[in-house]
């Protein structure tokens with residue numbers, strides 16, 4: 001494998017989502033060199049935001065929770081501010097006939113935390129601390145050699161260690177030379193990508209009018225198209241926003257964005273009142289349609305939260321020089337952002353132990 005513009009580094013990181021960026025930060029702090037390759041034209045992966053109108057609304061993850069020390073530490077280190085998910089007011093239930101029942105009691109996400117400015121602040125904060133010349137956007141990795149990665153444009157990067165900070169099912173689609181052990185390949189394809197089959201609809205308003213009516217913004221629906229709705233407003237209520245997870249399966253969402261958006265606004269008006277018909281801005285983020293997140297197998301989401309972890313077959317691959325990071329192989333809180341940070345930490349520890357023995361990576 002060789003090509004023009006080839007580079008050599010300690011660690012080649014594939015993927016510029018939370019896990020890849022966190023890994024880059026840990027390696028940098030340990031004095032190791034790295035090159036990070038991100039296929040999309042922006043960093044963050046599943047962390048994304050609808051920007052505009054004086055703020056950002058999360059299109060990917062919205063919440064973190066108490067008992068997640070890595071996120072808490074990162075938020076503090078980056079100087080970001082968190083605030084509790086709005087939970088004051090009634091949750092609303094819409095039954096299958098469209099009848100709306102208010103006064104069902106609790107707010108479903110009470111106790112969770114959001115970030116002022118959205119989760120994208122984590123991505124911006126992490127990238128800001130890294131040297132720009134080591135971060136490569138629009139750089140899809142296609143082939144994995146022994147201690148080498150090759151990009152779609154033919155460029156090669158040689159490295160002592162390679163870390164795949166991408167969903168396992170996408171890691172299984174790369175070309176490996178020499179080939180991956182069969183058990184490793186099977187393990188990768190078996191791991192569902194968390195939330196990859198889901199879609200979020202976001203609507204921004206001039207004020208959180210539902211709060212004026214005693215509603216929290218939380219709603220559950222057996223009718224749809226939104227199955228679960230939450231307040232997505234910023235800490236001070238500006239911008240005001242609602243978001244909902246689509247209850248429509250991915251196969252029925254394809255090429256129906258405009259129709260689904262219209263139905264979602266109609267549903268929000270049924271539940272929260274006519275003001276909902278007049279959003280300032282809307283977005284439908286369908287993660288199932290994102291080939292850099294979801295594979296064909298991910299179009300049907302798992303029934304519950306999978307028991308993630310690092311399969312034995314993915315340990316010590318390529319003489320311990322090929323590492324699998326990313327939230328799906330985290331040994332704790334897999335699927336969540338905390339898991340992405342945990343997996344970055346584990347891989348950093350292994351690499352640092354090899355290249356800087358004696359240095360504490362924690």
Ligand SMILES: Cc1cc2nc3c(=O)[nH]c(=O)nc-3n(C[C@H](O)[C@H](O)[C@H](O)COP(=O)(O)OP(=O)(O)OC[C@H]3O[C@@H](n4cnc5c(N)ncnc54)[C@H](O)[C@@H]3O)c2cc1C
Pocket residue numbers: 014015016017018019020037038039040043044045046047059060061062063064139140141142165166167170194195196198199200287292293325326327328335336337338339340
């Ligand atoms: C709708 C939704 C809601 C969620 N809600 C929450 C929540 O409230 N709280 C929570 O903790 N978590 C939540 N999550 C999960 C959270 O987003 C993930 O845990 C986390 O973002 C995963 O980070 P990652 O780096 O492991 O993977 P990703 O974010 O998937 O990053 C992988 C990166 O690799 C890139 N890539 C892929 N293939 C290649 C290639 N061949 N070459 C180069 N680059 C490549 C991708 O473009 C991507 O940028 C949610 C996710 C979604 C989609």
